[in-house]
Amino acid sequence: MYKNMFIIVLLAGLGILLGSFLLTHHANKALPELPAYYADKTASEVGAANVVTAVIVTYRGFDTLGEVTILFVAASLIAMFLKTSKAPKDRHPRPSSVILSTAQKLLFPLIVLFGVYVFTNGHLTPGGGFQGGAVIATGFLLLLMANPQAEFKHGLLNFIESISGTSYVIIGILGAILGLGFLDNRFMSLGELGTLFSAGAIPVIYSLIGLKVGAELSNILHHLNEVQNEA
Amino acid sequence: MVVIILTIVLGLVMISMAVTALTAQRVRAAVLASGIVSLIASIIYLLLAAPDVAMTEAAIGSGLTTIIFFYVLNKIRRSDV
Amino acid sequence: MEYLTLQNIGLVTGFLLILIGLYGALTQKNILRIIVAFTIFDAGLNLVIVALSYIKGRVAPIIDQTTGITNLSEKFVDPVPQALVLTSIVIGVGVTGVMLTFALRMFKTRQSLDINDFKETKW
Numbered sequence: 219m220y221k222n223m224f225i226i227v228l229l230a231g232l233g234i235l236l237g238s239f240l241l242t243h244h245a246n247k248a249l250p251e252l253p254a255y256y257a258d259k260t261a262s263e264v265g266a267a268n269v270v271t272a273v274i275v276t277y278r279g280f281d282t283l284g285e286v287t288i289l290f291v292a293a294s295l296i297a298m299f300l301k302t303s304k305a306p307k308d309r310h311p312r313p314s315s316v317i318l319s320t321a322q323k324l325l326f327p328l329i330v331l332f333g334v335y336v337f338t339n340g341h342l343t344p345g346g347g348f349q350g351g352a353v354i355a356t357g358f359l360l361l362l363m364a365n366p367q368a369e370f371k372h373g374l375l376n377f378i379e380s381i382s383g384t385s386y387v388i389i390g391i392l393g394a395i396l397g398l399g400f401l402d403n404r405f406m407s408l409g410e411l412g413t414l415f416s417a418g419a420i421p422v423i424y425s426l427i428g429l430k431v432g433a434e435l436s437n438i439l440h441h442l443n444e445v446q447n448e449a
Numbered sequence: 450m451v452v453i454i455l456t457i458v459l460g461l462v463m464i465s466m467a468v469t470a471l472t473a474q475r476v477r478a479a480v481l482a483s484g485i486v487s488l489i490a491s492i493i494y495l496l497l498a499a500p501d502v503a504m505t506e507a508a509i510g511s512g513l514t515t516i517i518f519f520y521v522l523n524k525i526r527r528s529d530v
Numbered sequence: 531m532e533y534l535t536l537q538n539i540g541l542v543t544g545f546l547l548i549l550i551g552l553y554g555a556l557t558q559k560n561i562l563r564i565i566v567a568f569t570i571f572d573a574g575l576n577l578v579i580v581a582l583s584y585i586k587g588r589v590a591p592i593i594d595q596t597t598g599i600t601n602l603s604e605k606f607v608d609p610v611p612q613a614l615v616l617t618s619i620v621i622g623v624g625v626t627g628v629m630l631t632f633a634l635r636m637f638k639t640r641q642s643l644d645i646n647d648f649k650e651t652k653w
Contacts, residue, residue: 225553225556225557229549229552232548232549233545233549236548236549237545240542240545245537245585246585247585248585248603248604249585249603249606250608252610253603253608253610256610257591257602257603257605257609258601258602260602261593261602267592267593267594268501268592268593269591269606269609270501270592270612270616272609273609273610273613274613274616274617278610278613289621292621292624292625292627299628299631299632336504344501344592345501345504346501348616352509356512411593412593431620435513438627439516439517439520442520442631445524452536456536456539460539460542460543463543464543464547464550467547467551467570468550470566471550476560476563479566483569486569486570487573490573490577493543494577497536497537497581498588498589499580499583499584499590500590500592501590502580505616505619506573506619509620510622514569514622517623517626517627517630518566518630521630521631521634522562525562525634525637525643
């Protein structure tokens with residue numbers, strides 16, 4: 219009882235704090251200095267049409283490297299917690315319906331293609347590596363749902379993940395050697411603003427991030443699917 | 450004005466779904482309600498001029514999180530989940 | 531009427547979601563429900579950050595024919611919070627996955643989901 223009282227008092231205090239913030243805060247009329255710099259200089263400095271992509275991949279590229287590392291650690295932890303025994307599977311779920319397996323054959327390539335489209339056009343349109351990777355993982359989920367018993371080549375996902383992660387860091391170091399700093403995109407030609415082959419190394423980096431995120435999320439789903447067949 | 454009214458309606462649905470998520474009898478219903486909270490949040494992101502965030506929230510926050518929840522719920526066979 | 535802006539509605543919704551999520555995380559007994567409350571808290575926090583970066587009458591930070599390439603800092607909303615929230619959402623799903631698989635592991639060892647059955651972690 220006292221515990222509940224304490225929680226309610228705590229939340230009421232937090233509510234009063236947030237409410238007073240709401241009443242006293244004034245909406246921004248103009249951008250602060252740093253975002254204004256990003257908005258003005260992206261077209262000439264980075265060459266990407268999507269400013270959010272420019273901030274994620276170039277200006278704040280180091281954060282993104284940390285982010286994919288955190289995602290990798292999370293995927294490894296999930297794999298560790300879900301470690302499957304080698305004992306024979308004793309549950310036999312009934313095979314999936316004809317509609318699901320036929321639709322999977324038709325839709326899986328299209329979904330993967332859409333994911334690739336989303337991350338290769340990340341510097342022009344909304345979207346990018348993380349969204350494209352999630353779309354690819356959704357396609358992989360459809361594959362898993364249509365064939366819950368199938369044995370997938372687990373090594374392929376790990377291979378894609380390690381190769382794309384390593385290439386990401388190598389491109390970052392190339393930027394430091396040939397360009398102006400770690401993860402600088404200007405060692406490749408900036409091209410014309412708004413075309414597919416523009417913005418220097420941004421499409422390459424975002425495609426690698428997309429492959430890495432897609433492989434990691436697919437790996438998580440694959441591990442979760444594997445333990446479903448256990449007792 | 451239409452946008453404001455739409456946002457208010459979406460916000461009310463979002464908060465009622467969040468309350469549903471805490472009060473629902475079964476965990477399955479709570480997970481679905483929190484998925485709806487994420488989905489409506491992605492519409493509000495779009496109205497707040499953040500299409501990148503809206504895409505991420507719809508694909509990752511609403512889709513994959515719910516799927517991971519259901520994979521785990523499927524392993525916990527009890528009457529109240 | 532002057533308080534009824536898109537930004538303020540987003541802020542109020544986000545604040546309420548934060549309070550609801552925090553209340554749920556502190557009062558629920560079932561581990562899975564605590565994780566659900568955490569995802570609601572997460573959604574509210576992200577909504578507040580994006581709403582704070584919104585400026586009335588401005589467009590999403592993507593260059594196209596309608597924006598041109600001059601004076602962009604007077605046409606765009608703030609891109610930096612959007613990039614950070616994108617990061618936060620992706621990390622959120624990783625953290626939720628780890629929490630869920632850990633809960634599954636706890637359920638397998640003790641056959642219980644009640645947080646009060648796990649006294650060892652208490653101090």
